[in-house]
Amino acid sequence: MSIGLIAGYGELPLIAAKNLIKDGHELVIIALYEEVTADLGSLGVTVEKVSVTQVGKIIKLLKNNNSDRVLFAGKVNKSLLFSDLKFDLTAMKLLATLPNRKDDTIMDVICHELNANGIEVMEQSEALYPLYLGKGIYSKKKPSKVQMEDIEFGLEVARELGRLDIGQTVVVKNKAVMALEAIEGTDKAVVRGCSLAGKGAVIVKCAKPSQDKRFDIPTVGVDTLKNIADNNGKVIAVEAGTTFVVDVDSCVRYADENKLIFLAV
Template sequence: MDKLGLIAGNGRFPFLLLDAARAHGLQVVVAAIKEETDPEIDARAAADPNIHVHWLSLGELSRLIETFQAEGVTRAVMAGQVKHKQIFSSIRPDWRLAKLLLNLRTRSTDMLLGAVAKVLGDEGIELISSTAYLEPLLAQPGVLTSRAPSDEEFKDIAYGRTVAQAIAAYDLGQTVVIAAQACVAVEAMEGTDATIERAGALFQTLGDGGQTTLSRSLTVVKVAKPNQDMRFDVPVIGLATIETMRNAGATCLAIEAGRTLMFDPAAIIAAADAADIAILAK
């Protein structure tokens, strides 16, 4: 039986990829990150002898390589977020990761994960696209919800894409929040949901009771990077994104068709419709 290595971050992404790989008849060797991966992964392994889970710390790059080599893994995939801020936390890198970090020009996501991918490749482990086996979950082009964006929301989308593509080119983040063609929040290390929450909190403080020159609705624009490496950091939205938007007062979401993963598209669209949130994929 062919094997696939799975480097599992947080959230549901690793579980979706795990299920898809097993549906393709693959044995999956999971490198579960102690600081990130949901412990539920152990229950999956207990119920399926073709899932092998190995727990390791985020800083243990050498152990990751040794684990995959011992299991005979030659292809691997990254699935699930690993918070970028963890790089600056108290996690202690092993000698291999420390050397990698020391040689980086910058510690941007692409630079860091690209370097990890090269190290894996040098050791005979090819890192493949994180959308492998999940193509049906890539957003299809068009208006995905019952409600299309309003004229004002379309203006915010157009402006937001310009801003988002500019920051994504610098590998700063992939999401911006816009109102009345003004940028309210830009994503950095905190992640998409925290960016939306920050925008909502900011808007609640404007105008001392709600009076403001800006529209009271927010448009969220999420893009892929100009040269998006589909092996890692692919844009993702899930039910939590819609719930966060609803709580923040956001009414529209724009994503990139074919380059954004939607976890449980039917449930996402149903939740957006219930909250009167428009979703456009283009």
């Protein structure tokens, strides 16, 4: 039997695929072509390109490739739900059952449908556990007392945002909320919040209090830090042990070169 990897945006699908192959698993990749950016074709495994709206086709491909487990890796932009993409019959049936269109509601229904077809949804950490970041200050520059107070305030707000299943990221300054992440995603929330804050915004990102480990684990990388620096932000704090950091060495190097404060709390 094989593992199916449903690949979205970013480097996580490539990292997950390499780790699964290294561990000796047979792999088939379902690349969501509206989102996938990593070069997955060089891995020497089957890569099927499918629209994110073709849920029935994805399940059929997994079955045809004898996949009894599946891993989600990489971001899928929720705004695609409100685009003019054509949904297949399975996707339309699932959407019709939703009481709301929160992230967890949507993903729970998709996971249930996969399980009903004999396909277990794996926890993302099964292939990405090394990316979890432990508690500590990683940049040379340390947060001030005022910045630590902003981080603590931001973490409290971010957890409530997550409890409501709205987003994972908040931008704060002087214990005032500049922006909350919603459907637009982290990058646009950072741009908006930093613009309102002027210089010195503090960005906090954390998992939901009841985070489902099968999908949507908070993730940051160099692109996240670059976006913060480009918009005059000063601090990026992530929740230790619950956030994936892609290429932590490059993140630390970028933070130091651009005088950002980077820590896990």
